[in-house]
Amino acid sequence: MADTYTLAGLATHHEEIRKSRFVALADAVQAPDAALAFIDKHRVADASHHCWAYRIGQQYRFSDDGEPSGTAGRPILQAIDGQQCDCVVVLVRRWFGGIKLGAGGLTRAYGNTAAQCLRLAEKVLIVDEIFVTGECGFGDMARVRARLTAQGVRFVEEVFGSDGVSWRMAMPRGHADALSRMFADMTRGQGRWRPDAAAD
Secondary structure, three states: OOOOEEEOOOEEEEEEEOOEEEEEEEEEOOOHHHHHHHHHHOOOOOOOEEEEEEEEOOEEEEEOOOOOOOOOHHHHHHHHHHOOEOOEEEEEEEEOOOOOOHHHHHHHHHHHHHHHHHHHOOEEEOOOEEEEEEEEEHHHHHHHHHHHHHOOOEEEEEEEOOOEEEEEEEEEHHHHHHHHHHHHHHOOOOOEEEEOHHHO
């Protein structure tokens, strides 16, 4: 399975094509509501069109916003997919310059502006993570936490009890079995390790 990426932050790209000005804005989003909020936030009154697309896993939507059907939103979505991006929204604003581009010209203009914006953006690899609850005694706590942190484990939550600590941890799915064995060794089999039920 190919790697997929999201964006480290807001990215922008400007192009002028036959006197029309195109400005692409892209950012990472985790939910459709956040994508729509991004689009609303970046609308400007004087632009002729606000065409957009987002992909969040299997969820996606796009809009031509008054451009001929299929010439704007779909090419933007294809640019997202073509750059192996996920959890991303792209908005392309157009200011009409008086010269009609035709369906093919519009498709290329929107698709290329979006693709170039994503190409230039700082990307972050999306890691398939699972969540695990780990419990150990106070005596092992510092050593276990230091070793797991060094292996790339993220500690999401920490709760202290009367005889030890309980952590909720996130880790790459492919490393979970090896980390489970390491945890058992470090706690001499006394620790508890439970993957979230949703991890299956």
